[in-house]
Amino acid sequence: MIKPKIIAFYCKWCTSAGADLAGTSRLTYPPNVIPVRVMCSSRVDAEHVLEAFKNGADGVLIGGCHPGDCHYETGNYQTLKRVTLLKKMLEDLNIDPRRLRLEWVSAAEGKRFTEVVKEFTEEIAKLGELKVEKL
Amino acid sequence: MEPKVSIKLPAKDAARVERFAEITGVNVFACYQCGNCSASCPATEFMDVPPHQVMRYLQLEMFDEIVKANTCWICAACITCTAKCPRGIDIAKAMEGLRQIFLEEQEFARYNIFDIKKKVLEKLPQIALVGNFRKNIL
Amino acid sequence: MKRIGVFVCHCGINIAGTVDIKRVVEAVKNFPGVVYVEDYKYMCSDPGQNLIREKIKSEKLDGVVIAACSPTLHEKTFRNTVSQAGINPYNCEIANIREQCSWVHTNMEEATEKAIRIVKSIVAKTLLDESLVPIKSPVVKRALVVGGGIAGIQAALNIANSGYEVVLVEKEPSIGGRMAQFSETFPTLDCAQCILTPKMVDVASNENIKLLTYSEVVDVSGSVGNFKVKIKKKAKSVDYEKCTGCGICVEKCPVKVPNEFDRGMSERKAIYTQFPQAVPNKPVIDRENCTYFQKGKCRLCERVCPFGAIDFEQEDEVIEEEVGAIVLATGYELYDVSNMGEYGGGELEDVIDGLTFERLLSSSGPTSGEVRRPSDGKVPKTVVFVKCVGSRDPEHHFPYCSKVCCMYTTKHAMLYKHRVPDGKAYIFYMDVRTAGKGYEEFYQRAQEEDGVIYLRGKVSKIYKSDGKLIVDGFDTLTGRKVQVEADMVVLAMAIRPSSGAEKLFNLLKVSTDANGFLTEAHPKLRPVESLTAGIFLVGCAQGPKDIPDSVSQANAAASMISVMFSQDYLIHEPIITGVNEDLCSGCGICVAVCPYDARKINREKGTVEVNEILCEACGACAAACPSGAAQQKNLTDRQIISMIKAILEE
């Protein structure tokens, strides 16, 4: 897989649609991110993120709808709470919390989507390969 | 003839904007210009610029206009404006901030105790004197 | 293990231009479970679909992965295709290698590598996909409408006219709601009663509508398609079978109490019909004020009734109705003037609210439409109107805009000027919001033709001096204080949800916003549905709005209900989050995160139960579940993790 290796969880309604829009607009961005499409960003469990790091991901991106726009009303707030907590946990595990990022990308934000991916890929590249001792 | 622009944006008064924020922490952008401060202020009639307009000048960083006006010196710190503001803006505090900024910039004391007539002092409660000094002398 | 076939689409050169299809095909061959791989120029074309169907049969496939465009485009198409070949459609998945791969990358090497990873992850998911069947549940084709104002009436009529039964519940003795109290309506100035009463009559005569006035919903159970509703019919003390509505009882009743319908400005009897055009046009006895019920004597109405319709023994009755959908049209009330200390706190008689002024303007009101002030009945020569009273004031009252006040205040001033041409009308405003057809023109007319004076600023104080109401305000446009000596002041008070509604909303477990208005399922795309499936919101219960908006919402809710009732079963996507009872400890964390109330704890079993019809499959519960008992169908933790592993595997 292309390094740095990034797993991205996109919610079906906003971020994945935003990624599709980036495609139909023929915008380009680094190929490091491999998507896993979920119904809602709130489907993403801490376990999934940890599993990704454990199996060699250098970064994990979670994309949801903007606050107030969640297709499921409150799902993205759950995500926000969870990610905040998870970042603390990552610190304890000696994983730089910057390796996990939560972004709100709407279905109309194809351009923003590419920017998010570019920026995140660069940041992870700077942080370098993740060496996990134990997880 | 050259076209005249009477308000040029953005204004350049960053130092005062920053100082104002430091002293008061008031978010002037919450103001939606309903005019309740000016309507309820007991001293509006004596001001060159009514309080809501001071808030407008603050939004546009037009401190020079506020310096020219007597508004913050007429203010009696009665806090009616703050109490009435539907957006919860502490306008009385903004006035205090302006007084402090202008005192720092200019004279430090707008008041001379020897100007007060002795006869007035006989009956005048001390709190009037002290209160007045506190607002007009840094 | 499943036998999976992978079909890679070139999409002309859309995919093949950047992704090396051959390499993808070669790589995919080695993935676990894959028994067949083929590529084709346009997989979605007829020959492409035929190819898939043929190969399913010849290769005995039981799982299919299509590597092509975004699933939003053709997931349905391909799932149809595979089911024609005899596979459960939920065993077909799409790998998006176009929008999220070939179109956004330029380097063929990298794009190909990424495409392979994407396909691999989808294969891993498909391996664990279950066969699923859409969930079906029967629908009771009857609707309950709560609230008989214009919104409730409109919704009830539409559902009834689509051929379905409606139970319409109204807590007052008559339907009509707030609109029945209005004088004339903006911007056309047609009389509210003239356009409303025909609809009220339609309700009464519609065979599909069961009208329950003087009634309240007291309990609700069940869920979408099958609610069980308990309704309390308050004792009217009049037998409506016998009563003809002749009104002799009302005439003879000796008790006089303030008439709520006229906002206390006139009197009614203890036995009364709310207003002349009431539907049903039959009286009820207000037991709180009836001499017989309070003191045990009188029964005059009984003696004068020619039909023996008075029934003092009648008791409250609770009936049960089964319905498939519920419409909440519980309406609004005005924030009370007594909350405004600086405007006299309700103590100044001639400082009234907008609805009270409506009654003064109404030709059927206490003054027969003449503008006469409450204190002494004099015609006020100067009237001040104040907008945004209690609205747009997060510091002291409510943060929101009440939406209708700009227009009705304009109307009030205009109508006042029509009635009292030599009078002066002043409107204190902060903004004038006239977003509606014909609204801006109406506002301009008030200024240009009727001479209404608009003053831009808030009023700080209203008090009485020398027999006049002194209104202290400000005009920010001139930068001057304004003092008006007025004879009457009309306050456009904030619109609030009906006070009784909160109890009902709690009963139904429908959520409300911070201000007590009902929350819609989606602010833009599902504006008339509540978060609870099968419960719809219309009119001011959802937020302040005018008559056309209320009617539109009612029409929308009615048509959604008609669509729902046009089928015998509710069909629901089977992608839901279930419960593995062996793992569930009944902790209830999932219950708390579910936005749809689809999960609840079964105390007996000590586990959580899922109402599959209500579940919208966000998966928040699955992520929250500490034991893994909550698993989303076809997106289980196992599937997600195997996808992650597939992607990252070297």
Place this chain on the structure above:
Amino acid sequence: MEVSYYPGCTLKTNGKNFEVTTLKLLEKLDVDVKELEEWYCCGVTFSQSEENLIQKVAPIRTLVKAKEAGRKKLLVLCAMCYNTLKRAVKFIKDNPDKRDVIHDFMDRESTKYFGDEVEIIDLLSLLKLIGREKIREVVGDKRLNLKVAGYYGCMLLRPRDIAIDSETNPTLLEEMLENFGLSPVYFPFRVECCGSYQILNNSDFVRKQTRLIVSSAIENGADFIVTLCPLCFYNLDEVQKEIAEEDSAFKTIPVMYISQLLSIAAGISPEINDFNLHSIDPRPVLREKGLL
């Protein structure tokens, strides 16, 4: 009940009628009032500036003394002092870091005041605490035929977080008048500002306010205006006299501290008042009502 008492400067001089009558009244109501042995000028107007800490030292120092005095409540009569002390306390509670700076500045004081140890209480709230029953016991059932316009002014009601009652529609003052057998007059300008210290810079402003407040009280049928602030007292009383001297059509009304009237209602001799401190002599009206 026992309270510490902070007089503030004016109550020892021009405002002494307020102190004298209050102390007598509270004595009659069995409240043990003890003046702080050491206290400082409060600074009168609270500095609303976030960074002006020096003006907050004096109020906090006074509270340090109150804490050392050991009583749980500190009675503050003057509305200006009440406002300044109360807001200074709120300020240090909201800003612990700034509280520490203020503490560091007071190097001679060993006690530290954190905000909750001593509660600042105004006269009306204290009377409310004493309770209607106790008051009725002392006053008896008699009602004086006195219509009294209770003037709150600003400092007891604003800002909201230190207010003793509703800022738009307070009732506490009227309730206390009622408890003492006086008839309260609700008049629309009872929460309006008198112009405060602007008497020194802009006396026209104060005159305008005095005219409004006084006329409104008279129009609503009051015999007296009562106040809880020496500055309000001055602006309403002395300025009223000045207006009357210039404008013969202007009607006047005597102004008193609330405690002056309440003590009379409680049967305390009016002789303890120094009526020379009034510009509008209240004695004619008191005599007319048979109270003198």
